[in-house]
Amino acid sequence: MTVSAALPAERLRRYVGAAAERVEDAALLVGRGRFMDDLDPFPGTLEAAIVRSPHPHARITSFDAGRALEVPGVRFVVGPEQTATLRPFPLSFRAPMPYRPAATDRVRYVGEPVAVVVASSRHLAEDAAERVNVGYEPLEAVVEVRDAMSADAPRLHDEAESNVATDRTFTFGDVDAAFAAADRVVEGEFSFPRYSSTPIETYGVIAYWDNDGTGERVTAYSNFHGPFAMQPVIAGALGLTSSRVRLIVPEDIGGSFGIKSGIYAYVALIALASRHAGAPVRWIEDRIEHLLASSAGNDREMRWAAAVDRDARVRALRVELIDNVGAYLRPPEPATLYRCFGNLTGAYAIESVALRSRAVVTNKAPTGLNRGFGGQQLYFGLERLMDKVAAACELDPAEFRRRNLIPSEDFPYSTPTGGLYDSGDYQAVLDLALERAGYAELCRRRDAGRSEGRLRGVGIVTIVDPSGTNLGYVTLATPPEQRVRGRDKSGSTEHVRVAVDASGEVTVMLGTTPQGQGHRTVARQVVADRLGLSPEQVHAVAEMDTATTPWTVSSGSYSSRFAPLTTSAIAAAAERVATTVRAAAAVMLDADPDELELAEGMVRVAADRERAVQFRHAAGLIHWDPGSLGGEARLYADAAFTPPQSRHPTANDQINSSLCYGFVAEVVAVEIDPKTLELRVQAVTSVHDCGTILNPLLLNGQLAGSIAHGLGGATLEELRYSADGQMIAGSFMDYLCPTAAELGFELTLDHVVTPSPNTPLGAKGAGEGSTMSLPVALANAVTDALRHLGVEIDRLPVHGSVLHELLGGREKRGDRPNDQKGP
Amino acid sequence: MKAAPFRYERPRNLDEALEMLQDEDAKPLAGGQSLVPMMAMRLARPSVLVDLSAIAELDGIERRDGGLVTGAMTRQRTLERRAGVIEELPLVAAALPYVGHREIRNRGTVGGSIAHADPAAELGLVAATLRATIVAQGPDGTRDIPADHFVSGPFQTALAAGELLTAVRWPLAQPEDRFAFAEVARRHGDFALCGAAVHLHGREPRSVRGGLLGVGPAPVVHEAQVSDAEGIAELAEQIASGLEPSSDMHATAGYRRRLARVLLERCMRAAWSGAGG
């Protein structure tokens, strides 16, 4: 690993930056994890099975659960009548497209919940679910945005004027002038597929609706991970005040990558089922339900144009994005359009940009967060376009990018869309990536291979990796003139509590709902450094309970926010504890608190280390003899990190949509078998700058995982629908996730460190970068391998069959180079 | 994804099993690697599940009458790991590692795979290419069915209702025989988009049997004479152009036809050069 910038010299900081092993692993490795299906919080919990629509679009003409209720063990069947008592969920912006957790009079996608059968076991519930009789009158379905936008398209929501849920245009800078003055204009049309993350643990909810004597209340366990803005959304649908809806998230979540943020609708649905069953109800989603109807990143159609000057510098962009959000505008959609708003122009010094953003409803399942949220779609367009510009200018794509990257002296850098890039040295990262990849040698081998009929390609991308979302970007879907003054939104606050017990042991309480990232491990490292303890003296608890954990609407785990935001709050809370402990030690040592330092388990006079007391004794004083402190004996310190850079959008629609902006340069080398057209990734080099590295072991694990996920989206995984609206990748037979066998390529990871000035530790997020960069890097590499045959990869996924068709379906002998040679 | 209600039986001998299978809603259970997922999805809903795993007569591998006889319940992995299988049945040995993953082959059986008759199953293809014999037994007795006439369509076989596949008889490789196997799948361990198996036998002019999977409702096997390496490409082309594969989200018909030609040619060339041709 190469660290090009020195870390701030912090003599006493020993654990942040170390490759500490994960404290989470031991329990998981011996099967002691506590996941949704391991919990049994309420005696007498019943089990639910959900009846789902087999039709992409149909009117519900009748509903009869009579035969289901005859099955012994069945308690209740929730149907359209009960669902209709729920209020539609509040949407991200005002739109006449009501969304409820189940259908009431019409179904709009295959897999949409229609009924919930509650029984004494899941087997019985599924037996009975087959006996629920739903009458449907099929309606015409539409699955692609281009079709859904046409005037005679079947309308999904009668009250809406069309299937276009939102259509906004933005202009920053003088785009027309830049295009008029351009030396050349390069254009491209791209489309990005719908895929998921398929976490190993599926959705799970245990909900109990009861009355505690003072009124109705709901207690729900689920593997939801925020943003907790959805808590009031759930309460709103249930018609309860938010304090009467208590959400609890277990300590272990078996992966999510954003997908489980979509679970909140089921929390409401299972709570409704519990209300009618008069008992707690458990629902564990199965894999088929998960693929059909949980959540996925959305598919996007887009058109890009670049105004390029004489020096091959891109001066302006025109961008049109059309997102397919599925049948409903499930919040936080249409956020995919806006999550990367501040970094729309990527890593380049592009001065002006015009954008048209549309989200369209179709008869597909609703979409939402998926690792790299919004970035994989965005950069697929931008980085394919940049390669096209490089080709048009007859420049090597690396050289072309070098010319266009934001120079290191320009940081902090303001983007035309309102982004404020905190720090970076993009040239250094690109140079390191090219060096580590052996770029020149890869290109030489590609060229040498081509003359022998081999198809090799090298792809490059450079992207900005945003982290620490500013929720205010969701507001952009509402035009400024419709925004209500005083109801602006902004924020990325995170709360943390640190406590010291009577033996001097420290506990960090996190509401971050980790899903495997290792938050507890890093929290220990941060606190140990601040309090001069070893990590073994620090315990981290990651259990979220909206009734007891400090939280706000932005709490949770998404947008790579732990490293920039939560660690900042942890550090601040630990500093507060340190202040109290110093005050106690000062009494014991008869010293000035400001002279004291916390190190090696001691509180000592910095200039005279022999004058020292043990940390635990100083902490003990606070518990046992608070009277001697002469001030507040504070043992619990809360802190909220509220970055001032996260503001609501301006009246002209600029927004700094993230707190931190990391950077990724990636080089991918591929080879294609000229006969079978099988695509093999040969090597991936990924160099990241995510500011201060908190734990290189965890960081590199995140990078490897995100590269695997990006490769899945680029070559294997696809939630494909048939033209008439059936989902045809409905099991793991057809929805293909990469396995170890597909990841046998050479992987080189490296880092450059330019600490963020916006976070106390200098850290930025990093868990999503390569899911944004790898798909397009791969497309650029395959294009590089095939451009001389007239093929460009402007849609994904790409694999042998796709290449066969792009090559014109030619399959006769002699059509392909090298076709005469043996195996 | 919970199975519909069923009764479970575990007979100790073949007669008992055949008796239980007279119930028309009964189904034999072998390794369960295909049947159990289908039951979980309620695509299969037998009322009685007859587990064959305790029937000693169905287990075991033996050499008999110039062939290798594998009992229906022989685990795929057991055959794969049999000492000498590379000499006895080189084509089977070459194809087995492509059947799912090791974990699947630990439970999946030779008989289960062939009886299941997935159009992309390697074992069915190899059995048809090698002209193995399927041994079946029903209430009326035992009969032999040539493997290249065993599969009649996707998941359809020549077995009569209530009849069990009890063993497969494989002809042993002869010294002058040459074999090759190749397939293309989207991921390691997936059912292949297309696969080819080749058996080259006899002396000049050699006979070649070339079988393909994934390009039709059942394995497609062709037999021809080849006198020189030149004829190979011609033959592969000719066979591939007559195929009518179907399209799905993983491969178009055209791509499958391309793979058929390329893989068949590759296998024939590999077998040919292995034979010193």
Ligand SMILES: Cc1cc2nc3c(=O)[nH]c(=O)nc-3n(C[C@H](O)[C@H](O)[C@H](O)COP(=O)(O)OP(=O)(O)OC[C@H]3O[C@@H](n4cnc5c(N)ncnc54)[C@H](O)[C@@H]3O)c2cc1C
């Ligand atoms: C992830 C995965 C990947 C796989 N990949 C492949 C692959 O690449 N290639 C491949 O060929 N297979 C593959 N398979 C299938 C696997 O090889 C199965 O083991 C095989 O198809 C069925 O064998 P089984 O012993 O498990 O049979 P079971 O699942 O128990 O039975 C299958 C069917 O055959 C019937 N049956 C079983 N035994 C008999 C008998 N003796 N007589 C009559 N009928 C019988 C059953 O009633 C049932 O209908 C895969 C399976 C999985 C889960």
